[in-house]
Amino acid sequence: MARHVVATAGEIPVGGKKVVNPAGREICVFNVNGEHYALINRCPHEGAALSYGPVVGCFESKRPGEYALTRHGEMLRCPWHGWEFDIKTGQSWCHPESVKARTYKVEVVAGSHLAKGPFVAETVQVTVDGEYIVVEV
Amino acid sequence: MTIPMPGAIDCDIHPALPDTRTLMPYLDDYWRAHFQMRGLDRDNYDAAAFPANAPINARPDWKPAKGKAGADFQMLKTQALDGFGLKYAICNVLHGAQAIFSEDLSAAFCRAINDWVAKEWLDRDPRLRASIVVPMHSPELAAREIERCAVDARFVQVLVWEMQEIPLGRRQHWPIYRVAEQLDLPIGIHAGSSYRHPPTNLGWPSYYLEDYASWSTGFAGVLNSLISEGVFVEFPRLKVVLMESGVTWLPAWMWRANKTWRGVRAEVPWLEKSPADYAREHVRLTAQPFDSPPNAAMTRKIVEQIDCEDMLLFSTDYPHWHYDGGDALPDGLPDHLIQKILVDNAMKTYPRLKDRA
Ligand code: FES
Numbered sequence: 001m002a003r004h005v006v007a008t009a010g011e012i013p014v015g016g017k018k019v020v021n022p023a024g025r026e027i028c029v030f031n032v033n034g035e036h037y038a039l040i041n042r043c044p045h046e047g048a049a050l051s052y053g054p055v056v057g058c059f060e061s062k063r064p065g066e067y068a069l070t071r072h073g074e075m076l077r078c079p080w081h082g083w084e085f086d087i088k089t090g091q092s093w094c095h096p097e098s099v100k101a102r103t104y105k106v107e108v109v110a111g112s113h114l115a116k117g118p119f120v121a122e123t124v125q126v127t128v129d130g131e132y133i134v135v136e137v
Numbered sequence: 138m139t140i141p142m143p144g145a146i147d148c149d150i151h152p153a154l155p156d157t158r159t160l161m162p163y164l165d166d167y168w169r170a171h172f173q174m175r176g177l178d179r180d181n182y183d184a185a186a187f188p189a190n191a192p193i194n195a196r197p198d199w200k201p202a203k204g205k206a207g208a209d210f211q212m213l214k215t216q217a218l219d220g221f222g223l224k225y226a227i228c229n230v231l232h233g234a235q236a237i238f239s240e241d242l243s244a245a246f247c248r249a250i251n252d253w254v255a256k257e258w259l260d261r262d263p264r265l266r267a268s269i270v271v272p273m274h275s276p277e278l279a280a281r282e283i284e285r286c287a288v289d290a291r292f293v294q295v296l297v298w299e300m301q302e303i304p305l306g307r308r309q310h311w312p313i314y315r316v317a318e319q320l321d322l323p324i325g326i327h328a329g330s331s332y333r334h335p336p337t338n339l340g341w342p343s344y345y346l347e348d349y350a351s352w353s354t355g356f357a358g359v360l361n362s363l364i365s366e367g368v369f370v371e372f373p374r375l376k377v378v379l380m381e382s383g384v385t386w387l388p389a390w391m392w393r394a395n396k397t398w399r400g401v402r403a404e405v406p407w408l409e410k411s412p413a414d415y416a417r418e419h420v421r422l423t424a425q426p427f428d429s430p431p432n433a434a435m436t437r438k439i440v441e442q443i444d445c446e447d448m449l450l451f452s453t454d455y456p457h458w459h460y461d462g463g464d465a466l467p468d469g470l471p472d473h474l475i476q477k478i479l480v481d482n483a484m485k486t487y488p489r490l491k492d493r494a
Contacts (some may be wrong), residue, residue, distance in 0.1 A: 061406035064308075068406075082400035094399045094411065107325030 009131035166379035182233035186329030193282030236331035243272035268296035300330035306366030383428035388442035423452035433469030
């Protein structure tokens, strides 16, 4: 496991995402209402790049004819066959226990802290007074 | 194979109404006069879905010398009740009454049929039970008829046609499901159509082969409708029994419905589990006809694919002709499943059988 600097904090807007490639692994980093999450950029169904899917809310209902849109911006819909994934946990809506997209740990770390290492910054220029998004791979 | 033990519960037999005149004593004054005035008593209103001369509808050795197959109580008693050693048999009267356009006339007809069944069949043998026939296109009158008949615990189910004016899941039908759930009555959905629409998805067929063989796709549509509209979410205790619908189409439907649901489940957000799982919990099928594959090993495989031991219910489908002799069960069923199919599953599906057991 190594910690990779993949973006500057603030680079990914709320509701946005960025595909990064630490250690040759394609990962999609999301900003969900100010918190960052990372999923492998490959759908567990048939391998679509999840980064092409829309970020959506959760369509819920207590009974037929009643509708609620909840958890705004917390779900991702796969661009190929529409399976929905919880961005925070990687769990699919339909089979949360058995079908999951792999998640990675994401942190926002101060540049001054990163200077104490160990970390990998292949594509991001790190300065002591900046803040950075770090993914553990 | 033949039934390995006596005491089976037959979930689909068909007593036949000999003719409309038979119903005259069961109509009230107004409707009796109405029938006479219009000459309705001279016509038979047999269900178009079950033409009497189609071989499938009357096994040669179960056909009386004269009259309709299934119309003779003694024959039914000897051949079905005694012949198969049945503990109970559920009478499903297939009749055009449920498809008559006038709601009130349809309701009057249904009331008379239900009273006729109680008197001429249920009263004659303690093993007989019956389904309540209802004017399905009038949910209000149907619900009222269900409540009226349900006072008699020998009515254990509500009978409707598979293909109606509108798909069975639509909310217009829900008053029927509400009262059925409250009264512990499953909805028995029988093969056939009221012919408001073509019985195939493609338009009107030319031949009985096309018509009859297409009905299993109608049943797939029934399940899609009931599940998508959320009937089992709204009525969590409701059971439906698909009767005379074949069985072997079911696994393919499960795979297709599940796959589609995964992609579009957000449009029916009330569903909390897959269509196949709703079916396993709420849907039962009578096992005649089974539409058996060519050998027992394949049957066993299909039973595995259904992956639920509660779904199949025994039926002879008397006097319809799907098998010869006493071969009412398909070969290849695993032993432990047979007792469930013959008895246990029906006892769980029809709570009202317990009342008098
Ligand atoms: S590849 Fe994602 S749903 Fe099929």
